[in-house]
Amino acid sequence: MSAKSTNRKLQVSTGLLSNDDADFHSRSLGPVGQRESHVAIEMQEIKSPDEGAFNDENQNFGTSTFTETKTERDIKEITSTREDPVPRKVHVNSNGRDSCDHQNIVNQSREKENSFQSEALSSSPSVTLPGSAGSGKITELDIPTSRVNSSRSGGKSGNEAFDDSDYYCVDHMKLCSSQEAADEHAECEFLVPAFEWAEAQTMERDRRNIEEKLKKFETFAGTLLEDRNVLKKQLIESKEDVADEFLDIVEDLIAHLLAKQKEFMARLDELHTNHMKTIDGQIKRCMKVQKETSFSMEQLNTCTHGTEDFKKIKRNIIEKCPVYEEILRRDFNNATRLDYEFRPDPWVDKFFKSMNSLGDVITRPSGSKLPGFLSQATETDFSRKELQIISRNDGVSGADTNPCCFSGCTFVYGGKMILTDWNNACLKMFNKRGVLCNRLNLPNNPWDVKMIDDDRVVVTVPGDQKILIVCYSGTEMEIIYSFETDCECWAVAVVGDRFATTCDPWSKTPSIRMFTMEGKYVRIYQKDNSGRQLFAYPEHIATDSYQNVMYISDSRLHSVTALTVEGCLMFRYKHMDLSYPSGVATDNQGNLYVCGKESRNVHQVSKTGQIIRILMDSTELEAPRAISFQQDGENMIVTDVGNTNCDEFITASLE
Known part of the structure; x- marks a missing residue:
């Protein structure tokens, strides 16, 4: 194509294609997650009937105008007009298909695939033109064409914003001016407006950054989730261990109290037995005195006064009376009333007053085993x-x-x-x-x-x-x-x-x-x-x-x-x-x-x-x-x- 075909209309379809679509219809410009971002560009030359009469020296471009139209396909059209347009229409879509020149484009794309892939990865970041991911939407753009200067004209561009770099050539992976696009890159198949290429770079870079952040958040959330679940299980086990320790103390305390109870009851039984023995001895002696004195009185009553038997019984009674008196006096002196009274150890009362609880439960923090926040490095203690x-x-x-x-x-x-x-x-x-x-x-x-x-x-x-x-x-x-x-x-x-x-x-x-x-x-x-x-x-x-x-x-x-x-x-x-x-x-x-x-x-x-x-x-x-x-x-x-x-x-x- 010649420099005469300078009015170009670009139809762009952007999105994320599957690897199958990319292999068949487009060129890969860089990884996007598990898929690749692809731009498929096809060019079709449309000849004007009076193309042969076009004169380079008499180019007369009008003022460039840009209009935006919102339709169902979200089509943006930027048009540039001149007196004698010779249009060259470029179709770019996510399917990479063109009714006129599809097979040629596919063959040329496959021939350049290997070299283009390596250059794209090493020389330039991935490019994804604006559009909904995987939607296949088509955006039709009229490329603003600056005035193409020939060696004879020395004219200036009608759109000064693109004087230096109006286009980006995907084939050569470089920016070029309108003049270079018309001369050196006239036969290139993949020519994109510079501002679209820059915007695509920015959007792709932002998308990758956001995707990396989201992946990092997702990974770290999973790590944190696993750590928290492990902590829950650990705390359940720790709770059981602490409860067992407390119950061990309670059991030890109960065992100790039961041992003290046994000692106390043994002491009480011993004391009670001794008192019972003493009292039983007193009762036995009193009963003996009572029995002997009753028998002696019966003997005196049955004997005749003045007889030898009466005198003998009288002498025996007189001899025993001091013994009876001594026995009764001794038991009388020991016949105090007894009563049992419990006297707690002073330490017990002090223990109950001073003891707030049998123990306390505290939470002991320890160094986290998680990696550093949003990183893979392990946090150092x-x-x-x-x-x-x-x-x-x-x-x-x-x-x-x-x-x-x-x-x-x-x-x-x-x-x-x-x-x-x-x-x-x-x-x-x-x-x-x-x-x-x-x-x-x-x-x-x-x-x-x-x-x-x-x-x-x-x-x-x-x-x-x-x-x-x-x-x-x-x-x-x-x-x-x-x-x-x-x-x-x-x-x-x-x-x-x-x-x-x-x-x-x-x-x-x-x-x-x-x-x-x-x-x-x-x-x-x-x-x-x-x-x-x-x-x-x-x-x-x-x-x-x-x-x-x-x-x-x-x-x-x-x-x-x-x-x-x-x-x-x-x-x-x-x-x-x-x-x-x-x-x-x-x-x-x-x-x-x-x-x-x-x-x-x-x-x-x-x-x-x-x-x-x-x-x-x-x-x-x-x-x-x-x-x-x-x-x-x-x-x-x-x-x-x-x-x-x-x-x-x-x-x-x-x-």
Whole structure:
């Protein structure tokens, strides 16, 4: 075909063809899931009656016009007119059929199949022209034809948008201008408007990206579903094991009580038998005295007075009377009334008063065995990840009048951080990069802060014996309400819909007290089951991710106490390299993190109370005070109240 046939009308059918259709009628341009995206283009030359009279030098193109028509076949027509058109019509459809030149197209397509396939895969992404997948819809387009410049004309294109690259040649896998399309690519079978080719590339790339995401979601959802089903079975078995353990304790307790019952009944029987023997002896002696005295009286009554028999009987009676008197006196003296009375062991009463339950059930989180989120990599346990210091952040505000002292810290929604500045009596909010974005002045010095939900935090103000609820939105903070505690509440942790606080740590009877969100005092933790003090100086408190276990640092006992919400003592963590523990926090795998203020380090501790490693030491810290772990994340905050680092706080990550 010559450059004279410059007005082309393109009929495009797009969609997803099956492999059979593609093999027979079209060329494969790249994989699409389990199928391939195909574009089939067939060309038919339509000659104008006056083609021979056409003169290249006298080309006179009119203004290009574009119209859109919506029909049942969703046909878009873009037309370009000129004075002397010599149309060349190109038909493109998903079936690859043409009534005039079908067999030639099929044969040529098969001859170029192998070379075209390799070039398409290596040189260009897959191309799918717009249309409904597999629908076979036909879109008929009049290709806007720029003015074709000959070497003599030197004219410019009527449509400047396509001056450089108007078409894409699928045969040569390259963009070309209108001039090149008319000259070099006039005989090419697969010539597509550049904007259609670009749009098809974009749509195909977007489709592949979406398909990859959907496949990833589907695969990960299946993995997560399998993991949850396994967890259900595991929890059912674990529930049975826990129930068996409890019943074992009950059975042991019952067996112990039955043994004590047997001992008690044996003792009672022995005591009763001894008393019965004593009483039976007394009865026997009394009956004997009674019998002998009755017989002696009968003898006296039957004998004549003054006879020898009478005198003999009289002498015998006089001799026996002292014996009878002694027997009766002795039994009389021992004839006290007896009664049985049960006296329980004092320990029993104490046991019932001190025992809240026979045991407690807690949920112990463990490291997930799932692959990393939406990836195939296995998630590494935090105990094996390396700590990376992200930044040391300056916490000084222009409104500060004293050096900073960050006694408490917490992550909040969006990766922001809120810290309590004890020395400057304020809350400070920092963005995820550690830049100060807001400051809220408080009526007195705050000690600790914890996140309640996505827009609220709880703050303790021990000097005022108050707990504040602060709302934050964006970078704004505002106190929405507060309540009095009637004690100095220092550290705080959120336990469901309640607050657990360390109260009066300096007193002789420090404790952990539980308050509702409305400020109602509901429970106290102060002594263990033996009546001993649980705490000497409770400083900071945290809970595990399930909020079943509380961890309380005790700077005077140099330990961390693990206590269930029900009051069951789990363990006390002590270590030779831990001195004056202060801030405590937990991650979502159940590991515990403890700041040693005097030992100048941070300990990573297992959920059973065993040291894993020392994460940070004196080379990085001077006097660590508070620590917070990002919920469902790997980042942490550590505040340092040393003389040289008091204005800074550290953000770090386990990677």
